[in-house]
Amino acid sequence: MKPQSRLGITLSIVSAGILSAGAAAAQDKVSFILNWVTAGEHAAVYYADHAGWFEEAGLDVSIEQGKGSAVAAQRVGVGAAEMGIADLGTSMVARGAGADIVAVMNIYANSPYQMYWLAESGMEDLDDFPGHKFGNPPGDAARAMWPALAGANDMSPDDITWVNIAPNAKVSALASGAIDGTTFFANYHHVMANAFGDDLRWFAWSEKGVNPYGNSIIANGEFLEENRDVVGRMVEVLQRSHRYCVENGEECVGVLSDYASGITVENEQANWDVTTRLMSDEFSTTKGLGYFDPGRIASDYELVSKYFDIASPFDPETIYTNEFIDPEITMIEIGN
Structure with missing residues (x-):
């Protein structure tokens, strides 16, 4: 060449x-x-x-x-x-x-939806939610779908009050008492478990008849x-x-x-x-x-x-x- x-x-x-x-x-x-x-x-x-x-x-x-x-x-x-x-x-x-x-x-x-609250709130299950404050960002998927869970369990969507919080404020808002409960996807369960240990209460929506x-x-x-x-x-x-x-x-x-x-x-x-x-x-x-x-x-x-x-x-x-x-x-x- x-x-x-x-x-x-x-x-x-x-x-x-x-x-x-x-x-x-x-x-x-x-x-x-x-x-x-x-x-x-x-x-x-x-x-x-x-x-x-x-x-x-x-x-x-x-x-x-x-x-x-x-x-x-x-x-x-x-x-x-x-x-x-x-x-x-x-x-x-x-x-x-x-x-x-x-x-x-x-x-x-x-479905990844799960509800979370603390034992000290006095709530034991979904039936005890009415009258309590739950915090989530306005665009949260579980918050948007809450009416389906409420309806499937003979509740009104208005039985709880939603409080706007930042996406990363769920743990701090629950710990401070600013809210009584929140939602998280199942793959974030470790966050809540690490923060609250034995005081944590929760259930999966699929257990309550909602699994989209x-x-x-x-x-x-x-x-x-x-x-x-x-x-x-x-x-x-x-x-x-x-x-x-x-x-x-x-x-x-x-x-x-x-x-x-x-x-x-x-x-x-x-x-x-x-x-x-x-x-x-x-x-x-x-x-x-x-x-x-x-x-x-x-x-x-x-x-x-x-x-x-x-x-x-x-x-x-x-x-x-x-x-x-x-x-x-x-x-x-x-x-x-």
Whole structure:
């Protein structure tokens, strides 16, 4: 081979740089809002970014901190974020109010909702809640779905008073007596248990007859219609990363501190461990991780319609799609 001149080498380097810049410019940008602040439950999302899987799929994903499923559903619904994570029941309520939302992958096949209070409050169970103050951020998914739990147990949603608190103030507000109770997802149980020990009282909503689909990946409807390939690649990466992190939890949780300050690996590992249990059901283990069962969707819509004023009723078949779910990537069976 004839030796290249310096000019030729320089041109080659410049050309390579142009090609590299062109490849970078070809990345499809996706804004992705979380349901909550960064925690163990989001390990698979951050691991996909850390491992370069988004980039390999031609995606430039910006991850936005969340303030509750209601906020995430609203932002995705109006196109302020193209995709995100939100509780499915909350997303149905938002859809009925005009939010342009389609769920494209399920994460929590089981409801994560749990109620928490202290023994010193005098409350022993749900029947003792009336007249007490419960604190949550306005956009919290469980707060939004409270009317369903109340209705399923012959209570009025107005039997308790909701107090607005910051997302990270649940423990301090309960400890100070500013509120009598709160809600938390099951994968944050360790936070409450560590703070209150034997004084803590709680129950899972599933024990009281309410077990709808929980957190799911949602997309703005218009964005989905115009960018099906992009959404498909997002789901492909997220399905892959969630499955990988189920068996490699420590590795995935370990990257969180690169993205958020104040992360305690032990706590977030506990969070992720419970998340994996929430992901496992008869459909995710056989039809594909992230699969929505049409029968359950219909039941969830019936639940939401019964206890919420759906301003614009819709066909529940239009709130979700399984078209991007790879049936070869299944969840493993994990007992509760």
